[in-house]
Amino acid sequence: MESGIFHTTYQSDMSLRRTHAQKIRIILFLLFMLAFPFFANRYYLTLANQVGIATIGAIGLNILVGYTGQISLGQGGFMAVGAYAAGIMTARMGLPWWASTLAACLVTALVGAIFGIPSLRLKGLYLAIATLAAQEIILWTVTHWDAVTGGVDALVVPNPTLFGIQLNTDFNFYWVIWALAGLTAILTINLFRTRFGRAFIAIRDQDIAAEVMGVDLFRYKLLAFAVSSFFVGLAGALTAHYRSIVTWERFTVDVSVLYLAMIIIGGLGSVTGSFFGATFMTLLPAILTNLGRALKTSLPFIDSIIPFVQQATFGLVIILFLVLEPEGLNKIWRNIKDYFRLWPFSY
């Protein structure tokens, strides 16, 4: 506990930012995010946008896996639902991008809830397999339902506009993506300050006790799937509008695993962790690519093995993380904060 801070109402004691350090940190972060696009070049803006979309998707997955304890390998499939729903509604039905995005979120929430039904009987690895089936069913549907999705062909989505501004550059899209990422983060943090979020965590920690406390497991597990899929669908819909093109290759089971890796490395059951994980897993391949390019010029003979080294490094980093800091980047961040909070009397 910090000294010198006295909360005299429950309201202030229950607020999200309770100390000056917390308030200063969030302001600095916001300033950085606001200033970033004015200084970054196009490459970094692209990366930032990818991180933003990944953050939304990771928060969505974390609601289900990290907070509610229902493991899911269907992330890629649910993102595909969001992307195709948004893409089809804009490209074929002419809906404005924001309307198709919202509709896509709702569609994905519904699909997620339907594929969440097995979770009532299945736990752990068994549920993982059931959600893997969801992933495959969705992707199969997407590639074979030619009349609606266009099958294996790419679906072209027109550029969105907002207040008359074409969202066709990374700079313009940055604001949309990060505004929605911020909104997702706030909504999720709030969710876990109320009965819904507590019920989700209760189901994860001790489902029988949760039931005896009055939590309807059926309802709340499906709700967790729906809320999670809502945000995953948002990530998918943003992918569609941002890339202007929807292809099924972007939503394979690899994506599901990648997102699971994000939240495990970032920190299960944490919004901040989702952000860290999404950042890390998006930037690491980019860094490795750049490193590979730099090496290629100085050491031309290793050119052919660079892709494999990149893959291996990627895997190695994940393994090292799991071994050295199983609670993820969020735990490291907490340790850093604690160090400065207690400094110089850290005993």
Place this chain on the structure above:
Amino acid sequence: MLRGFRHQLNSSTLQPGELQLRIEDLQLSFGGVTALFNVNLELHQSEILAIIGPNGAGKTSLLNCISGLYHPQKGRILYHRDGEHDLTRLRPHQIARLGIARSFQNIELFRHMTVLDNLLAGCHVHMRANLLASMLYWGPAEREQIEFRQYVEDIIDLLEIESIRKQTVGALSYGLQKRVEMGRALAMKPAILLLDEPMAGMNAEEKEDMARFILDINEEHGVSIVLIEHDMGVVMDISDRVVVLNFGQKIGEGTPDEVRQNPVVIQAYLGEDRSVFPFKMAVNNTSNRG
């Protein structure tokens, strides 16, 4: 409302002494093993009823039937609150909604939440804010959280756990966890509180504290309590009535003094001549079934 409680802790609508819970001919078996056989039981408002018996007697099974975790093959569980409810076929969360709260033999807290969040999770059935308002944490949703925070603080005060309210439950000592678990059950504003060995593994001082809390809850707030406990000293001191189970059957019932004198009970506990039983059930003496 006593002790400065800002909310009613007891949600029962009955007068003290009125019939609250009646268990009729309850029969429960797992495959060939009979856990409960023709158990009849009555609980009256504001009573402390202790259930005792050797390991494997069916005590926890009985509690599990009441809270809906087990469904008996035969018999009925009737509960009075704004009319009569048949609990026999209800699911656990529906029974919780009717005001029956419980603690577990092996602590079943939400380990990664703080004490406060555990207690607030206990308020689940009483919170009303919808999903959208909750995610915006706006207006009624925030007011509701603050209102229940006040209520939960009163429970924290009652159970004397002020100093640990923001600690993660998994890191607490066993005795404190037991206390928090009771607090979480109280957060449900129970009409009946089912306590499964609330004092197991405690030292004398902790037991005294716990006994005091149980008496406080019962005497000041009028909550009916069904208590499973192995410490006979505590049972005889605090309970109004005692029911003795052995091999899934009720072998004795009465005030603590009557039970103490009951020869069948004495025999069950001392394990002497078992021929006094009407007939013997084939039961495996597995301890976890309670």
